[in-house]
Amino acid sequence: MIKVLQMQRLNIPFRVSFSHAARTRTATETVFVTTELEGGAVGRGEGCPRDYVTGENLDTAFRFFEKYKERLKAIRSVADLMDFAEAHRLEIDENPAAFCAIEMSLLDAFGQQGRKSVEELLGVSTHMRRFQYSAVIGITQGFEKMADEYIALGMKDFKIKLSGHFSEDLKNVGYLQKKVGDGFRLRVDANNLWCDVDEAVDYIARLQMPLLGVEEPLKSRNFSDLKEFSKKSKFRLILDESFKVKDDFDQVVGSDFWIINVRVSKMGGLIRSLRIVEKARKLSVPIIVGAQVGETSYLSKAGMIVANSCGASLLAQEGAFGTYLLEKDIVDNPLQFGKKGFLKYESLPDGYGMGLVFRK
Ligand SMILES: [Mg+2]
Numbered sequence: 548m549i550k551v552l553q554m555q556r557l558n559i560p561f562r563v564s565f566s567h568a569a570r571t572r573t574a575t576e577t578v579f580v581t582t583e584l585e586g587g588a589v590g591r592g593e594g595c596p597r598d599y600v601t602g603e604n605l606d607t608a609f610r611f612f613e614k615y616k617e618r619l620k621a622i623r624s625v626a627d628l629m630d631f632a633e634a635h636r637l638e639i640d641e642n643p644a645a646f647c648a649i650e651m652s653l654l655d656a657f658g659q660q661g662r663k664s665v666e667e668l669l670g671v672s673t674h675m676r677r678f679q680y681s682a683v684i685g686i687t688q689g690f691e692k693m694a695d696e697y698i699a700l701g702m703k704d705f706k707i708k709l710s711g712h713f714s715e716d717l718k719n720v721g722y723l724q725k726k727v728g729d730g731f732r733l734r735v736d737a738n739n740l741w742c743d744v745d746e747a748v749d750y751i752a753r754l755q756m757p758l759l760g761v762e763e764p765l766k767s768r769n770f771s772d773l774k775e776f777s778k779k780s781k782f783r784l785i786l787d788e789s790f791k792v793k794d795d796f797d798q799v800v801g802s803d804f805w806i807i808n809v810r811v812s813k814m815g816g817l818i819r820s821l822r823i824v825e826k827a828r829k830l831s832v833p834i835i836v837g838a839q840v841g842e843t844s845y846l847s848k849a850g851m852i853v854a855n856s857c858g859a860s861l862l863a864q865e866g867a868f869g870t871y872l873l874e875k876d877i878v879d880n881p882l883q884f885g886k887k888g889f890l891k892y893e894s895l896p897d898g899y900g901m902g903l904v905f906r907k
Pocket residue numbers: 736738762763787788808
């Protein structure tokens with residue numbers, strides 16, 4: 548039985564501000580849900596509402612939570628949770644980050660109570676692969692300094708946010724290519740910068756750089772333009788803002804242009820993310836497991852569970868920034884990558900529920 552269920556705002560300042568074409572952020576914009584069961588088990592979960600991605604903000608997340616709080620408190624098991632999710636599918640489509648935080652917190656609590664990991668509760672592999680993360684750099688005055696820090700770690704796989712200021716983007720791309728050297732791999736994220744296909748194609752072509760993919764160059768969900776972009780630019784498209792629910796596979800099928808970016812908060816939680824991964828693997832659609840800027844170890848751990856289920860379809864993984872970006876994390880042993888982008892061994896979570904030790 549759930550004794551207490553509450554949603555709070557989580558506000559942790561960043562060490563440096565992080566910008567992309569759609570937003571600048573200096574602190575977390577996060578909802579955090581705590582579930583306390585009658586037996587004393589406590590679970591926690593995190594979601595990051597983003598208006599330019601899912602149309603959510605902190606207010607809509609709280610409204611969703613308040614509306615369903617009493618019904619959620621009647622959930623006693625993972626099966627109940629799945630029934631709730633099925634019965635409220637359309638509402639969750641509109642409130643994925645809010646539901647993500649709720650679902651994670653319930654799974655964490657049920658895991659603690661039943662002395663099982665969330666992986667065991669969900670029937671996915673508990674044998675963790677070796678996680679290697681991409682370096683992600685936003686639009687920033689301190690680009691070279693930040694790049695140098697990742698290069699010093701030996702990281703070779705980069706994602707950078709495009710600003711739309713060509714000389715600046717060109718300089719940044721050139722800087723990385725020169726400094727990273729052999730093994731350099733790059734993808735760029737435009738966060739829906741362009742309306743016109745040819746303008747986007749021309750911009751990317753002038754960077755004169757082989758790319759793993761181009762993320763969201765055009766208006767979100769304009770699939771015919773996105774296809775045209777891919778044909779003309781010869782680069783694969785990474786769908787992020789344009790891929791939110793399982794039905795979006797209808798747009799993706801029959802094309803080898805696409806890569807999907809699966810972010811647990813955007814997808815509406817772990818269970819939905821795992822189902823999307825399952826379908827992507829069946830359809831041979833490559834997957835990048837993405838992250839939220841400013842996520843804590845809770846969402847990074849959820850991302851690990853998803854990445855662990857991707858098999859050979861996993862192209863890259865983001866997250867585990869830990870205190871590179873946040874002034875502090877909320878767990879002991881924050882999940883953080885180290886040399887070459889590999890998750891630091893000492894931070895590999897091992898325990899019941901989400902396996903994290905919460906610290907206020
Ligand atoms: Mg993106």
